[in-house]
Amino acid sequence: xxxxxxxxxxxxxxxxxxxxxxxxxxxxxxxxxxxxxxxxxxxxxxxxxxxxxxxxxxxxxxxxxxxxxxxxxxxxxxxxxxxxxxxxxxxxxxxxxxxxxxxxxxxxxxxxxxxxxxxxxxxxxxxxxxxxxxxxxxxxxxxxxxxxxxxxxxxxxxxxxxxxxxxxxxxxxxxxxxxxxxxxxxxxxxxxxxxxxxxxxxxxxxxxxxxxxxxxxxxxxxxxxxxxxxxxxxxxxxxxxxxxxxxxxxxxxxxxxxxxxxxxxxxxxxxxxxxxxxxxxxxxxxxxxxxxxxxxxxxxxxxxxxxxxxxxxxxxxxxxxxxxxxxxxxxxxxxxxxxxxxxxxxxxxxxxxxxxxxxxxxxxxxxxxxxxxxxxxxxxxxxxxxxxxxxxxxxxxxxxxxxxxxxxxxxxxxxxxxxxxxxxxxxxxxxxxxxx
Amino acid sequence: xxxxxxxxxxxxxxxxxxxxxxxxxxxxxxxxxxxxxxxxxxxxxxxxxxxxxxxxxxxxxxxxxxxxxxxxxxxxxxxxxxxxxxxxxxxxxxxxxxxxxxxxxxxxxxxxxxxxxxxxxxxxxxxxxxxxxxxxxxxxxxxxxxxxxxxxxxxxxxxxxxxxxxxxxxxxxxxxxxxxxxxxxxxxxxxxxxxxxxxxxxxxxxxxxxxxxxxxxxxxxxxxxxxxxxxxxxxxxxxxxxxxxxxxxxxxxxxxxxxxxxxxxxxxxxxxxxxxxx
Numbered sequence: 001x002x003x004x005x006x007x008x009x010x011x012x013x014x015x016x017x018x019x020x021x022x023x024x025x026x027x028x029x030x031x032x033x034x035x036x037x038x039x040x041x042x043x044x045x046x047x048x049x050x051x052x053x054x055x056x057x058x059x060x061x062x063x064x065x066x067x068x069x070x071x072x073x074x075x076x077x078x079x080x081x082x083x084x085x086x087x088x089x090x091x092x093x094x095x096x097x098x099x100x101x102x103x104x105x106x107x108x109x110x111x112x113x114x115x116x117x118x119x120x121x122x123x124x125x126x127x128x129x130x131x132x133x134x135x136x137x138x139x140x141x142x143x144x145x146x147x148x149x150x151x152x153x154x155x156x157x158x159x160x161x162x163x164x165x166x167x168x169x170x171x172x173x174x175x176x177x178x179x180x181x182x183x184x185x186x187x188x189x190x191x192x193x194x195x196x197x198x199x200x201x202x203x204x205x206x207x208x209x210x211x212x213x214x215x216x217x218x219x220x221x222x223x224x225x226x227x228x229x230x231x232x233x234x235x236x237x238x239x240x241x242x243x244x245x246x247x248x249x250x251x252x253x254x255x256x257x258x259x260x261x262x263x264x265x266x267x268x269x270x271x272x273x274x275x276x277x278x279x280x281x282x283x284x285x286x287x288x289x290x291x292x293x294x295x296x297x298x299x300x301x302x303x304x305x306x307x308x309x310x311x312x313x314x315x316x317x318x319x320x321x322x323x324x325x326x327x328x329x330x331x332x333x334x335x336x337x338x339x340x341x342x343x344x345x346x347x348x349x350x351x352x353x354x355x356x357x358x359x360x361x362x363x364x365x366x367x368x369x370x371x372x373x374x375x376x377x378x379x380x381x382x383x384x385x386x387x388x389x390x391x392x393x394x395x396x397x398x399x400x401x402x403x404x405x406x407x408x409x410x411x412x413x414x415x416x417x418x419x420x421x422x423x424x425x426x427x428x429x430x431x432x433x434x435x436x
Numbered sequence: 437x438x439x440x441x442x443x444x445x446x447x448x449x450x451x452x453x454x455x456x457x458x459x460x461x462x463x464x465x466x467x468x469x470x471x472x473x474x475x476x477x478x479x480x481x482x483x484x485x486x487x488x489x490x491x492x493x494x495x496x497x498x499x500x501x502x503x504x505x506x507x508x509x510x511x512x513x514x515x516x517x518x519x520x521x522x523x524x525x526x527x528x529x530x531x532x533x534x535x536x537x538x539x540x541x542x543x544x545x546x547x548x549x550x551x552x553x554x555x556x557x558x559x560x561x562x563x564x565x566x567x568x569x570x571x572x573x574x575x576x577x578x579x580x581x582x583x584x585x586x587x588x589x590x591x592x593x594x595x596x597x598x599x600x601x602x603x604x605x606x607x608x609x610x611x612x613x614x615x616x617x618x619x620x621x622x623x624x625x626x627x628x629x630x631x632x633x634x635x636x637x638x639x640x641x642x643x644x645x646x647x648x649x650x651x652x653x654x655x656x657x658x659x660x661x662x663x664x665x666x667x668x669x670x671x672x673x674x675x676x677x678x679x680x681x682x683x684x685x686x687x688x689x690x691x692x693x694x695x696x697x698x699x700x701x702x703x704x705x706x707x708x709x710x711x712x713x714x
Contacts, residue, residue, distance in 0.1 A: 071677055078467045095680065099466040243571075250570055253660065260552045396679035406661035410571040433681075435462070 028324040029083040030060045033069040033309070037277060038143070038345050045341070049331045056324035066309065067395070070095070073314075077102055082314040084321055085328075087142060089309045091394045093130070094217065096312050097138060098392040104315045104322070106130075106329065107137040112319070113326030121333070121351050125377040126306045129388035133219050139310035140329050143347040145274035146304045146373035147198045149173075149289040152186075155267035156287075159185035166268075166289030173268060173292050174238055174247075180267040181247045188249040188266040190242070191257045195250075195405055196398040197307060198270050198291070200227055203235065205386035206291055206376075208299030217390040221434050225397075225426045228419035231296055236408065236415035243409045250409050253402045272307055273373035276346045288369030290376055304376045305388040308347060348374055393433035397426045452693065458686035465680040477687035486663055487671065487688070494667045497580065498645035504585040505641055506634070509592030514622070516593075517600050527597060534590035538648060542655030545583035569657070573664030576657045580665055583656060584649045592637050599633035600626065639703055646696075668692055 034042045039062065046058045063069040066089035073086040088096050096103060110117040117137055119127050126141045149166055156163045159180045167173040177189025192198055204211035209231055214220040242248035249266055251257025261269035262282045270291065279286055293300035313325055331337060338354030341347065343363055349355045355374060358364065364371040391397055401422045408418035459478070462471045481487050516526045533541070548556040551568055560567040569575040603626050611621050627634075650669050653659065659666035659674060666674070672692065676685030 067678055074465050074680070095465060098464065099468060101468045102466045252570055253658070256570075259550075263552050265552055393679060393681075396681070399674075399679070403660070403662045406571055410573070410661060412662075 025057045026055060026320045026324050028056050028058045028085065028321060028328060030058060030085040030087070030311070030328075031063045031069055031073060031083045032060055032087040033063060033066045033089070034087075034143075035062075038347075041341055041345050045332065045337060048337070049328055052331060053327065056327060058324075058328055066092070073312075077314065082316075084314060084317055084325055086312045086314065087309050088139070088312050090129075090307045090388075091398065093139070093310070094390045094392045094394050097132070097390065098221075102315055103138070104313045104317075105132070105136050105138045106140045106311075106313060109313050109322050110326050110329065113323045115326055115330055121353065123348065123350055123352060123355070123374070123378055125303055125382055125387075126348070126350055128382055129306050130310050133215075139312045140332070141306070141310045141350045142308070142332070143274070143341075143345065144306040144308040144350060144377075145272045145347055146306065146377050147194070147202050147270055147291050148273050148369070148372050148376070149291055150261065150269045150271060150279060151287050151289065152261070152264065152267050153285040153287050155180060155186045155264070159183040159267065163287070166287055167292055168290065169295050170235060170238070170292045171295055174242060177242060177247050177268055181245070186265060186267045187246065188260070189247045190268040190270075191249045191251055191260045191266040192270040193251065193255040193257045193272065193275070195253070196401045197272075199235065199239070200232070200401060201389050202291060202304050203232070203294070205303060205305045205382075205388070206301050207231065207294045207297035208302035208383055208385050209297060210385050211389050212391075215384045215387060218387050221392060223391060223430055225423045225430075227401075227426075228416070228423045231294060232419055233415050234296070235294060236405070236419065240408050240411075240415050244411065250406075273348070273370075274308065274346050276370070288372055290372055299383070301376075301379070302386045303378070303380050303382055304373070305386060306348070306377065346370070348377070391430060391433075393429060396429050396433070400425045400429060455686050455689050455693070458682060459690045460683075461686075462683045465682070473683070477683040478691070481684055481687045481691070486666075489663055490666045490668050490671045493577075493663070493665060494646065494669075497577065497584075497649075497665070497667055498642055500577075500581045501584045501588070501645040501649070502638065502641040504581060505588040506592050506637055508585065509589045509637075510596050510630075512589070513593050513596035513600055514626075516597060527593075530593050531590045533587060534594075536587060538584075538587060538651035539655045541587040542583050542652035545579060545586070546656050549579050569661075571661050573661055576661060576665050580649075580652060580656055583652050584645060587652070588641060588644055592641070595633050595637055596630070599630045603629045639700075642699070643696075668695075 030042075030046070032039075032042055042060050046060045049058050050056075061083070063072045069086070070088055070092045073082065073088070076082045082102075107117050119135075119137065122141070123144075126144050127137065130139045130141055131137050151166050153163045156176075159176075160183060161176055161179060167176045173190055180186050180189040201211055201216075204216070204227070209229060210216070210226045212226050213224045214222060217223040239248055243250060249257075249260055251260050255271065255275060257269065258271060258275055258278060260266055261271075262279065262284065264284070276288075290301065291304055311329075313322070317325075333351055335351065335353045335357050338349045338351050339357050339361075342349040342354060342358060349358060359371070404413075404418040404422040404425070407413050408415055413421070460472060460474055462473050462477070463469065512530060516523060516530065519526055536544070546554075548554050549560075549567070549569060551557050551570060557567050566572075567575060569579045607625055607629075608621055611625055616624070646667075647669055649667070650673065653665060653667055653670045654673075657665040659670050668688065669692070672685050672688045675681050675688065
């Protein structure tokens, strides 16, 4: 990795050169879905990368939301106009993996450019998720997050709960939520974003129970869902019971519940670590805890799985372009770049060195809670249940789960019925997707 | 070749043909593996309970939207006609909402009825109504119909005002002299004479509710809770662009095309005959 050796002075000279030079500069296109502060991070990283060398020019293009970006990439591929790099969200990982003829594994991109991809340098939980069963790294983790628990210290105080110790288990969450509601400290005790990601996928990993067969789909495509096991049923029945009197409040399928928490309606909230920015901005007196676990689970807490997005490289590009992509990924892996990305955006650093450097700088002492998602994901070596979930049609399966859970929360069916239906319908959809 | 024909070929027949072809294929999202399956996608779609559900949802939604949008518009038009002063101002104000894009209209209503921050939701709650469009399908449907109808009221209003002005005053005055009350005059004279306008608006409103409300559904409910507000058009989008099942999605849009053709034929052949064009 000679690439890392550029001195700052050389980089500065290169800036001058790259702005004036008219000789063949290879353009590398990067389609992404980042908005707000995260879009600024993309622009800054691209600019800095372009300034650091003169052979390649990275061109970031915003393509809309995550699903829109994925669709744009797919449509462009079908038209023979695919970008070099496409940012794909976690849910789309299975879609990309199933398209072997369309993509080029990141590991091959790196070795083809004469670089090595040393997996031991990266956070194991994240690397495992974006690898093939045989260990080949398929995509480059760009922004990773993990679900954590937030709580309002003001509401805790009013309800007479211990402000310095957030609930650690789901039972403790239910109890605290009831206390918040009955004491009148807030109109609702608990709310959550992304029920499918937090209460099914991460619930399974964190409690070390199976979400689906075949290592949750990582080992092969012929997958059957396991989410109607008793531990899930009990968990969701408790949630449905709390929903009846409004102790638990449903916000929507994605991150809509954040509004409810920010409005001070609920005292406890589970959400992605990537959502921290808005909570900090709101100026509320908040605390952070680990994602709660289930006391019925033997292995809990195990580890959580990564959400967020990774960068995929399309196939059938020139060697020159692949060299540029490899150079960019090498640049992206640099400790100072990762440190910047982590501290500015709230996403996890993907290299261990960046994590250590951030720790040494005292960032976590000043920002307690920012380390929680990393500890959750790296605390234990992942098991077959906790490497993540992967399906060729995860968006569709999540839709099915959401529909059944909504019917359950509306009181139209029990947790057992909801999860049984989700399994039956989900399995049928998976089977069909495999036939395609 | 006439330019109109060329445009029709490029912008209608070509994409329609593509949709027809795609509807008989089974394909992965990237188009790497393709299988020709004849009508298997259609059989699958028509046997899918979720599809039958979305037909039901669409019928309820379209009828409710058309009835509410036309009923309210007619009432407002009759009222505005009666106004002695400021007629022009009323009309202008009532026509304004038509300039709002469907997605914006959806967001507006979403904010008003948002369970945690909406001002109208707050009002409903203080009246003792457990307003929850996120989990209650009926509430979600009411919200959608309100947003969709509200957006169309201005358009209908405009046409009803024009229609009302075309009703001869002499007829109304003669009826009044014969002792017919206001209600009787409206139902026996004005309403039948408005039939051409009403018929035209019925076609426009149905087509609007069927096809132009995607933005509202997308912004307000996203088809949920459950599948209670998933209209046919929304399902085409969801299956095609979110779930990436292109064959099913194409088959659904072909069915939708057939529905439109049938609907238009029926309306013009049978309903139009009964309309009195004075």
